[in-house]
Amino acid sequence: xxxxxxxxxxxxxxxxxxxxxxxxxxxxxxxxxxxxxxxxxxxxxxxxxxxxxxxxxxxxxxxxxxxxxxxxxxxxxxxxxxxxxxxxxxxxxxxxxxxxxxxxxxxxxxxxxxxxxxxxxxxxxxxxxxxxxxxxxxxxxxxxxxxxxxxxxxxxxxxxxxxxxxxxxxxxxxxxxxxxxxxxxxxxxxxxxxxxxxxxxxxxxxxxxxxxxxxxxxxxxxxxxxxxxxxxxxxxxxxxxxxxxxxxxxxxxxxxxxxxxxxxxxxxxxxx
Amino acid sequence: xxxxxxxxxxxxxxxxxxxxxxxxxxxxxxxxxxxxxxxxxxxxxxxxxxxxxxxxxxxxxxxxxxxxxxxxxxxxxxxxxxxxxxxxxxxxxxxxxxxxxxxxxxxxxxxxxxxxxxxxxxxxxxxxxxxxxxxxxxxxxxxxxxxxxxxxxxxxxxxxxxxxxxxxxxxxxxxxxxxxxxxxxxxxxxxxxxxxxxxxxxxxxxxxxxxxxxxxxxxxxxxxxxxxxxxxxxxxxxxxxxxxxxxxxxxxxxxx
Numbered sequence: 001x002x003x004x005x006x007x008x009x010x011x012x013x014x015x016x017x018x019x020x021x022x023x024x025x026x027x028x029x030x031x032x033x034x035x036x037x038x039x040x041x042x043x044x045x046x047x048x049x050x051x052x053x054x055x056x057x058x059x060x061x062x063x064x065x066x067x068x069x070x071x072x073x074x075x076x077x078x079x080x081x082x083x084x085x086x087x088x089x090x091x092x093x094x095x096x097x098x099x100x101x102x103x104x105x106x107x108x109x110x111x112x113x114x115x116x117x118x119x120x121x122x123x124x125x126x127x128x129x130x131x132x133x134x135x136x137x138x139x140x141x142x143x144x145x146x147x148x149x150x151x152x153x154x155x156x157x158x159x160x161x162x163x164x165x166x167x168x169x170x171x172x173x174x175x176x177x178x179x180x181x182x183x184x185x186x187x188x189x190x191x192x193x194x195x196x197x198x199x200x201x202x203x204x205x206x207x208x209x210x211x212x213x214x215x216x217x218x219x220x221x222x223x224x225x226x227x228x229x230x231x232x233x234x235x236x237x238x239x240x241x242x243x244x245x246x247x248x249x250x251x252x253x254x255x256x257x258x259x260x261x262x263x264x265x266x267x268x269x270x271x272x
Numbered sequence: 273x274x275x276x277x278x279x280x281x282x283x284x285x286x287x288x289x290x291x292x293x294x295x296x297x298x299x300x301x302x303x304x305x306x307x308x309x310x311x312x313x314x315x316x317x318x319x320x321x322x323x324x325x326x327x328x329x330x331x332x333x334x335x336x337x338x339x340x341x342x343x344x345x346x347x348x349x350x351x352x353x354x355x356x357x358x359x360x361x362x363x364x365x366x367x368x369x370x371x372x373x374x375x376x377x378x379x380x381x382x383x384x385x386x387x388x389x390x391x392x393x394x395x396x397x398x399x400x401x402x403x404x405x406x407x408x409x410x411x412x413x414x415x416x417x418x419x420x421x422x423x424x425x426x427x428x429x430x431x432x433x434x435x436x437x438x439x440x441x442x443x444x445x446x447x448x449x450x451x452x453x454x455x456x457x458x459x460x461x462x463x464x465x466x467x468x469x470x471x472x473x474x475x476x477x478x479x480x481x482x483x484x485x486x487x488x489x490x491x492x493x494x495x496x497x498x499x500x501x502x503x504x505x506x507x508x509x510x511x512x513x514x515x516x517x518x519x520x521x522x523x524x525x526x527x528x
Contacts, residue, residue: 033354152368152375159365160351166324166344167369167421213356214401 001232004239012133013125014235017249019133020189021227023140024198025205027147027185029219030178032206033158038092039076040202043183045099046072047190047198052106062135066187068099073183077176103195123194125235125245132192139188143181154178155216193246200250201227208260226256274301276337277425277457278323283332285318291330291481292318298476298485302424305451306459307468310478316461319476319483320427323459341369343423343456347430348410351402359397359405359413363389366420388419392446408439415446426450428460432467444471465497469507469514477501492516 004010031040050068051061072095079088128136147154156164157174165171189198209223234249276299283296293315300306308316321327322334324344343366351362366388367381389395392412397405402413411431418426431447432440448471451458462468468475469492476485477500484491484500491497497505497516504519 033352035352149374152365152377156365156368159355159357159362160346162321162324162326162346162350163344163365163417164368165326166342166427167366169368210354210356215358215361216356219356 001236004236009126009128010235010239012128012130013245014231016128016133016136016192017125017231017235017245018228019137019140020193020198021201021205021231021249021253022224023144023185024189024201025209025223025227026144026220027182028202028206029209029216029223030154030158031182031202032210037203038089038096039179040182040186041199042076042092042096042099043069043072043186044190044195044198044202045096045103047186048103048195049099049106050187051191052103052110056106056110058111061191062132062188065190066184069183069187069190070180072099073179077179123190123192123197123246125193125249128192136188136192139184143185143188146177146181150174150177193249197246197250200253201230204250204253204257205230208257211260211264222260226253226260230256274303276301277340278337279335280319280322281332281335283322283329283334285315285322285327286330287318287327293478293483294481296332296483296485298483300425300457300459300474302457303451303455304457305448305471305473306457306476307472307474308459308461308476308478309463309465309468311463314478315481315483316463316478317429319478320429320459320461323427340424341421343418343421343426345411345414345418345426345428345431347433348407348414351410351414353403355403357402358399359389359394359402359409359416360385360399362402362413363416363420366417369421384422385416385420388416389413391419392416406439407435408443411435411439411443412446415443415450419450423456425457425459428458430461430463432462432464440467447471465516466514469516 005014028040031037047065047069050064050066052064053068054061054064057064075095076092079091153164153169153174156167156169157171157178161171164174186198193201205223205226206219208226209219209221212222213219230249230253234252235245237243237252238245238248278300280296280298283293284291285293285296296319308319310316318327322329324342363385364377364381367377367384368375386395386398389398392415394409394412394416397409397413402410405413415428415431418428428447432443435443444467447458447460450456460468469488472488474486475488475491476483477491479500491500492507492514494506497507506517506519508515508517
């Protein structure tokens with residue numbers, strides 16, 4: 001493990017994975033509780049499509065990814081609340097499918113070519129530079145700070161939006177702030193860790209947290225701990241066995257979540 | 273009539289092109305106990321949403337005559353069983369109003385939350401997970417949360433729905449106690465006319481997209497109920513308990 005930290009690029013990769021993982025898994029608890037997992041998946045793929053388009057046009061991938069994610073956030077917010085002919089879930093599914101295809105097509109057409117396709121899905125952790133990491137850390141800290149100061153408003157709107165409205169919480173503004181923070185986080189992380197890793201961090205550690213926690217704060221704590229362990233262990237596996245970094249992190253994260261689920265099931269069985 | 277809190281003036285409500293309620297006119301006064309009664313889908317919750325400011329009238333207006341603090345009690349199912357929150361966590365949500373967007377709970381908030389939990393008889397549930405409570409216990413937690421807002425008006429959406437008879441009775445007793453001891457104005461939604469008939473001072477009867485509202489002494493008569501529902505209905509009293517019945521053969525007799 002210590003051998004891994006002797007290399008600058010691996011230290012940056014580890015820091016980026018830990019910062020992104022902790023922030024995404026923290027916000028992911030809300031994503032699971034609000035039952036908007038598909039929004040997370042669609043935004044991650046839109047981010048990937050934005051990165052692909054930026055590569056094709058020779059622009060900044062970070063900018064491309066962020067703009068695409070914010071476009072998705074506003075599109076989602078503007079979607080009619082009352083479902084008439086097509087459900088919101090169907091529209092999100094269509095967005096996911098189209099964004100995934102566009103991401104791959106943009107990269108295939110770009111001068112850098114198909115070599116970047118894997119990086120688009122699983123990110124390019126080992127290529128994260130010092131500047132990239134600082135930017136990622138600043139964006140993640142900003143999002144977490146917003147969540148810290150508006151914690152009770154976010155919880156109230158997540159738990160019971162009608163009650164939140166009745167006590168004077170402006171649930172539309174809180175929702176807007178939540179989705180913008182989610183978009184900013186995904187936009188900031190997408191280039192470094194890729195669409196699939198972003199989605200994995202958004203969903204897997206929060207599932208484990210919610211399976212075991214009796215209080216919301218504990219769920220956040222468990223989710224963040226699993227994301228951090230996954231980042232460290234996954235990168236070490238990648239380094240020690242010459243495996244791709246992103247998939248190694250996701251595999252460890254998935255394994256830990258599965259372990260948490262099996263342990264929960266066994267505990268419930270034992271307790272009757 | 274007591275001091276008027278809110279006037280609903282010729283209000284038409286609906287979603288999109290669909291109209292749910294037409295020309296609703298009523299006034300809710302301070303200290304009154306209202307039962308909003310009607311079958312599922314008759315627009316009771318729609319009117320509650322309009323009173324909460326979540327739905328704008330298509331026509332007419334809702335006028336609040338003074339600043340009224342509303343304590344809202346949703347249907348129990350509104351809170352997801354995924355939530356890892358204790359009963360106290362839920363009740364504390366009622367204190368958010370005190371500090372607004374950036375609120376942090378103070379010792380006073382915890383004291384107030386514990387006090388209302390004791391008041392509604394759930395002091396022993398403080399640290400238990402909300403999702404593991406029974407239906408009646410959950411209902412009391414939600415009532416405590418609404419009381420933690422120190423409300424002038426308590427709006428309850430189907431507070432006894434799905435509860436067994438003793439629990440239903442206990443919840444209604446609790447509401448009567450809150451009404452008489454604290455003078456809180458109460459509006460509760462139910463599809464059981466008999467339930468409202470034995471607690472409320474005022475009724476709003478939802479039928480065919482319309483609302484007939486007034487004092488219980490005016491509305492809870494054979495003639496008025498028969499005219500409202502266009503079917504013969506009689507009101508009986510059994511050991512001091514009012515029972516509302518639809519007239520007809522044994523098969524057709526049922527609680528309205």
